[in-house]
Structures are given as structure tokens and as C-alpha cells.
Amino acid sequence: MIYQNRHECKFVVTETVAAKVLRSVRPHVELDPYAASQPHHSYEVASLYLDDPFDSLYRETIEGSSERYKLRVRSYGSDAMHERRTVFLEVKRRYNSIVRKLRCPVPYELLEGLLNGANITRDEVLSALPDRYRPGLHEFLRLTAMRAAGPRCTVRYRREAYVGRDDLDTRVTLDRQLSTLPTESARVRHHDPCYIAVPTGGVILELKFTDRTPPWMAATIRKLELQRRSFSKYCSSIDAQRTADNGQAGEASA
DSSP states (O other): OOOEEEEEEEEEEOHHHHHHHHHHHGGGEEEOHHHHTSGGGOEEEEEEEEEOTTOHHHHHHHTTOSEEEEEEEEEESOGGGGGGOEEEEEEEEEETTEEEEEEEEEEGGGHHHHHTTOHHHHHHHHHTOOGGGHHHHHHHHHHHHHHTOEEEEEEEEEEEEEEESSOTTOEEEEEEEEEEEEOOSSOOOSOOTTOEEOOOSSEEEEEEESSSOOHHHHHHHHHTTOOOOOOOHHHHHHHHHHHHHHHHHHHHHO
């Protein structure tokens, strides 16, 4: 099974600092091709996260387990694309500071049957799936079944993304407008009136690379005195949902 080994340095910064970061790295990066084609050079990401009935994957992240993973279905674009949309099943593992990710593209219209364990859907996906993606499908379904995991919430945000001019595996991303939708549905909705805002404290900045930190990236971190911090979009979304639920419960009992 082949995982993609990655390092991810995460920061939460102000818009002023985000602008300084972009000025510093701009000679070494260019807009991600998809971002370059979008208005304002950013695009919307919506990820459906799965967890077991005890929120074990959430707790393992909160407790800082050195070996943990997340199960999610990622979608780019909008609900208007519906049946033509491709979504990506992802297993994102973390071993201390190393991130390893497997992903597999599947047609959106087959997602519900796949998550509900329909064999005919799995066979339909496999019949059209290139060999390189099959390990991702098998691992996602294996871990989902082992955990008895199901949809827990959708996490949505807008991403501004850059790739290295000389190394496409090097990425700089800035995520804004984080929000979450509690759900038990096997659908990835980009638009729904029940989305609630998730507090972040600023722009979520991630510097991503393989092997060693690029010198220009390390120089930016030193020059701007960036302080790494842990920030899980999934866990922050669950916390925001619980805060909202407690607020509603308080209003109802008042």
C-alpha cells in the first residue's frame, strides 16, 4: 500500500501576517492551477468527516495520539454540479509529524451506496477505477467498517492555494471562512442554511512539503517568527457544534 508522505506545518495568523507570508514566498510559488481559474483565486472545499458512535477519531486527535487517522470525503466545486461531481475518499494518517494520505476518486452519485455498504456500488466503482487508486478505496472501506464509522459532519471553507515553481509537492495554502454542518447523511453539501461558523482566530496557514523543509520556507518562518500550532478543522467543528447545541439548550430552559 503506497501512502504519500508529507510534512505539514500549520499556523493561525492574521490577514496582515498572511499577506507578509505571501510576499515572502511569492518568488518560489505560483497559484495552484485550479485556484488560478477561480474568482478571487480561491475555491470552496467541503469535506464530509466520518467517525464512530463514540467520536473516537475526534478524541484521538484531541488527546494528541501519536498515531491517528481521519476518514473523510472531500468535494471541490458546488452543489450545482451534482451528478457530474467527483468526490474523493481520503484516509489521512498522522505519525507524529509525518502525514500520510491515501485518496480515491469516486462518482458522487455512487457515494451513498458505497458508504452504506452496497456491494453493487463497490463493484461499479472498482470496474472503472485505475489500479493506482484501488488501495485507497480498500483502505477507506476497511477502516470505515472496522470503526463502524458513519457521517458526522461536513466541514466547509475557502482555500487560496499555491504550489512550488520547481516542486509541485510543495504547497502553501490559506483557509478562511470555516463553517460546519452536522449531518448523518452520506451527502457532501456545499450549501445549506444550517451551516454554522467555526471560530478560528485568523487565517489557517499551512506549509506542506516532502522530505526536508525548502530553504525559502524555513527562511519565511524565521523572518516572520511564525509559531506552529495544532488546529484540527474537524475537532474545531465538533466543538462549535457542541457550543451551539448547549446555547440552544440554555435558551430552551430559560
